[in-house]
Amino acid sequence: MTAESLLQKTMQLISAASKESRISEISRLTKLAERITEIQTTQQKLGSELQHLGDELEKAGETIDGRTVPTDSSASIVHSSDAVPEEPRRILGPLVIDIDWAAIGKPYPKQSICERKASDTLRVFFEYILERFGDATMEKLAVLRVNRAPPLSRKPEIEFLNKKRGTTYQHQQIGVSQWHVLTTSTTPEKVALVRQVAQALRFPPGTVKVREVDVQQEVMKLLNL
Numbered sequence: 001m002t003a004e005s006l007l008q009k010t011m012q013l014i015s016a017a018s019k020e021s022r023i024s025e026i027s028r029l030t031k032l033a034e035r036i037t038e039i040q041t042t043q044q045k046l047g048s049e050l051q052h053l054g055d056e057l058e059k060a061g062e063t064i065d066g067r068t069v070p071t072d073s074s075a076s077i078v079h080s081s082d083a084v085p086e087e088p089r090r091i092l093g094p095l096v097i098d099i100d101w102a103a104i105g106k107p108y109p110k111q112s113i114c115e116r117k118a119s120d121t122l123r124v125f126f127e128y129i130l131e132r133f134g135d136a137t138m139e140k141l142a143v144l145r146v147n148r149a150p151p152l153s154r155k156p157e158i159e160f161l162n163k164k165r166g167t168t169y170q171h172q173q174i175g176v177s178q179w180h181v182l183t184t185s186t187t188p189e190k191v192a193l194v195r196q197v198a199q200a201l202r203f204p205p206g207t208v209k210v211r212e213v214d215v216q217q218e219v220m221k222l223l224n225l
Contacts, residue, residue, distance in 0.1 A: 007036045011108075018107065033109035041096070041112040095121040095187065096213050097194055099128075103207035106132055118212070119183035122190050123172040126152070126181050129197065130174055138179055141200060146185050146193050156180040187212055 010033045017025040095118035101108035113128070115121040130138055142152040149169065153159040160168045160182055169184035185193070191210050198208035 004040070007033060007040070010036060014107075014109075030109045037109065037111055041114045094118055094213060095190060096211055097121060097125050098209040100203075100207040101132075103204050104202060108132070114213070118187055118190055119170070119172060122183060122193070123174060123181055125194060125197075126179070127175045129201075130177060130179060133201065135177075137201070141197055144193065144196050144200070146182060146189055149182055151182050151193055153180055153182070154178045156182075160184075 010029055014026055014029045014033065017029060094114055094116055097113040099111045099113070101111065111128075113121055113124050115124055126138075129141070138152060142150050144151050149160055152174075153171075156168055156171050160171050160180070162169055169182060171180045171182050171184070173180050191212070194208065194210040
């Protein structure tokens, strides 16, 4: 059974317990749901790290007879005795959004949203906002601004249009709805947007946390290295 199916089953049990006002059972199941969510986040972080390592290997060039040949033929050959050890490069991973739904009275456990790409994390964030607050709230959030355009639109071909190039800025559809979220933005802009949304929805300070993770450091922690 996957973590996602376990979480769905747990949420169903929480819902059933809520109807019967079984407070102790709700508390126990909520803790289980939080632990499953933590496991999901860990799996996503590890998946992102593996993807990054794969990308780095592709960039490294072709391997012949066990030796890595640089893609740039003009690159000089460095003998192992002359090599200078380099400081490990800090690998920035995906964006992480931690949400305490109970802080605004929503009957859901604490949640961490962490997709492979920051743009995907932003999309999933708004999928939950749409699901749990409804279309009217999306209308209100659409008036916010992110650099060059509104963050949300039902008419991306118009409102996300780059008039100079005649093409739309990168965006993603929010679930199966007509809403789209603008993803052509820097990481700081995405962070700022999430904070604006949290403030607009009246989350108490500290109950919605958004950050960019150093995946390499997180993996080291998980492996206790």
